[in-house]
Amino acid sequence: MNKETAINGKSLSEVHASIDASNKKGWRKILAFLGPAYLVSVGYMDPGNWATDIAGGSKFGYSLLWVLLMSNLMALLLQSLSARLGIVRQLDLAQASRNTYSSGVNYALWFLAEIAIAACDLAEVLGMAIGLKLLFDLPLIWGVTLTVLDTLLILLLHNYGMRKIELFIISLVAIIGSSFLIEMILAKPDLGQLVTGFVPHLPNDEALYIAIGIIGATVMPHNLYLHSSLVQTRRIAATEQGIWAAIKYNFIDSFVALNAAFFVNAAILILAASTFFQAGMYEVSDIMDAHKFLSPILGTEWASMLFGIALVAAGQSSTITGTLAGQIVMEGYLNLRIAPWLRRLLTRLIAITPAYIVILHFGEEETGSLLVFSQVVLSLQLGFAIIPLIHFTGDKEKMGQFVIKPWVKIAAWIIAAIIVSLNVKLVINEIQGWLADAGGDAWILWLTVVPVCASAFILLLYITVKPLIGKRKSEKESRIPHGVSTVLELKEAEVFKRIAICIDFSDIDAQTIRSALAQGGKNANYILLHVVETAGAMVYGQEIRDMESNKDANALSHYSQQLIDKGYRVETQIGYGNPKRTIPKMVKSFNADLLVMGAHGHTLVKDLILGTTVDTVRHRVTIPVLIVQRS
Template sequence: MDKPVKGWQRTMGEASLSDVHRSIGVAAGSGTFRRAMAFFGPGYLVAVGYMDPGNWATSLAGGSKFGYALLTVALVSNIMAIVLQSLCARLAIGSGRDLAQACRDAFPKSVAMILWLLAEIAIIATDIAEVIGTAIGLNLIFGIPLELGVIITALDVFLILYLQKLGFRWVEALVITLLGVIAVCFTIQIALADPDWGQVILGFAPTTDILTNPDMLYLALGILGATVMPHNLYLHSGIVQTRAYGETLPEKREALKFATIDSTIALMFALLVNASILILAAATFHKTGQTTVAELGEAHSLLAPLLGLAIAPMLFGIALLCCGINSTVTATLAGQIIMEGFLNIRLAPWLRRLITRAIAIVPAAGVTIAFGDSGTGQLLILTQVVLSLQLSFAVFPLVMFTSDRTKMGELTAPLWLSAFAWVIAVVIALLNVKLLYDFVS
């Protein structure tokens, strides 16, 4: 057994997601591939947050206004995400805590409470994007009014309760299935749009225009906020612990390796989806002079005349609905991890989810109903910028904890990884300062 890790101000409370903690066996003694497959799943729940409806709004706006230029932001954001999510898995496996629990156990109560409030704001901003996206998807496909669609999205809490009663693997199976549907929808739409692949490749190259153009920087930060999302850092550090990977150092090292591979592959898939949304917007809207498309409903209605096929908007709506369902599922789980971790509350699983869902869904529903059909695109982009501003308050503690040998023991992040993570944390913070300065001035 590896030595117990010291360096925390408080003893560890209840296990993260206690009702499903260590509920999935790893089949010790079996082949490497079979053990690796036991860790297949959490990365795809995390990847959902990197392609939620908020991403759609920022990518649509970026692609329609600036063509392929912001593809480089999607790529850089994804690299940041891969590094940060690997640290989440490291924190969970090395310390036995999720990020919320680590903040509670490492910081004074006053600091932990401030971080909890900021995390809840991030969850609310996330949920606003997901509620809007799901409601719009229901409206586009079935003609359900936006207000009714918002109420329907709240029912996902019962879906999670049912699936988790069957086993956490069922939650992962639902998410992965819907991700497959999204991938098929976008593959067909990109084929119909026939983009300029030369320009697509050039779009991944860095450009200084992002720093000198305030409009482009605003959208770039929106893409960053929509890609590297605060709630994903809490989510990943919780759901990795659903695996019964053992307590010895070799078992933990292997678990970290497989969990990192899982999240890296899943996030590369998320990059493909995000890039596809931006490419679709650039190849259809920017190319035809439609440079102000940010509303999801507007994009849906314009696809048919621009691509010449009625199936294009239907595929767009189906993919959006699948994204919305997936995102509300993962945001509900993240909300539970945040509330339980920071406050160390002990309630029945159904009551926990009901409370955490209500905290997020009530303000999200209120804002969505108040805005109605108009202005949803701008609201979605604003939520992503809010998430970007909240991001540093999750990233800095994560990097601090995983760099600290007294907290992580033998699984402390290597020096090169810590250095890279600190650079990412500082870059995110500086970009946010620049955004605030531009906004004020």
């Protein structure tokens, strides 16, 4: 096992190496690797992108198309670095950062990453709500509230595995792309003017603000964390040839998926330029206005309907990837894992708060400005993800022969310099404007906003120079697959002497007990464990004497007596309350050296409320855990 992953745990462990890509040939091998970049690509076509693209197209025509193209090229290079990090070192970006920087720096980076994810989620909340309003005339405030319920969809898709999630996302991407292809045909853009839009220039400072929003909406920081983890869902041969093949096929995946995202973004900007800008409607930066004006300008109701359908698809697809990115960031930086539905709910509640404030206080017409602002916030976070990524993939000692080439590193640093310099210029311009507007109250900004921005800039400088001047003492060596076999150190098979067996009185009990007995035979000591989960047990613990606890104790004794009659040394113990906390305590008190658990029979609703007991318990004990599936 890679020493780094042994310390940090597998990224997205529930789907790690769940798709076999090692033994595929020809087109089947390409298909095996296709998927991760499509999950990443939806972040490049979420409702936040729509807002910046519409604003850019209506205000400046085709003149910001070059920004989209530049952003796409930046994204392709950076996402390829992200994929390479995950493939070679078997670490996601957050885990690699935790190995390199001090705990204080990692907490700061985690906080900034969470801000980026919340800003992204804000765009998805507003986009979904706007899409529902456009299609069903649902009030925006109700649409925002309904978006909380998509946590159920996340949980449902997780139960079906990563491949099903990828197919669902690809289907939504196909809906978005098809809708805008038809919109493009209806709009009939001026091809001559369209070509001039790829010549780099910025008309004014407002164009800079929109351009930075486009960059933030395209090169999204949370996607770098996401991609470095998703590539690890493919099980590959840990050889030199296998690693290079994975890098190649993941680049193909990124190239196809990100160019599809570029087409969608370009189509939105071109649509806005060829309709609103040409009609002299330069202030159409709001998605709802765009939807309202499309049908009269293009002469068909289908234009607005397709726009609304694509918007809902974009919002829903992005919300899934945002949840995965949040899980990766929290686990990687903090080594903290919570149930996916809870993670999703917390992120969504953070996102809907500003949405509620803006809608209730300023009105629905201000949601367009909020969308653009959310994408600018994303751009401001980019440097904190890009700079560590370049350091990690450019480290010869860690990456070995898979280290990025010098020209790639130079190109990546140029991209980082462009993004950081644009962001610094924007921040300075904005602060100067706020100070001028504040007048006599400017001192408040000097005591709050200015120190925060200065601290962020110092942090950025620190993470830039830290890997160059020294390494963290506790950083562990990573295993770089090199394709050479080693001498196997084989020892006698471990014999377990004290085995704990979890019993839940379901049809899997017999299979669980048989599996445990096979590990220790008649020379081991066994303990049968069961936890009473009634409401009374949750409150009164072992003092409870209700019907279920008595019935469970008798049933456990029945199991025990049967085993004793067959010559096994067995004892029993009943626990009370939350099994995720109680089982590890009982296992420790017995001093067990092996825990055997049956895969539980929870329903979807019980999973939603309690989470999965097996998954939590195995992270809270320090001994091997044998999980028995139903045959």
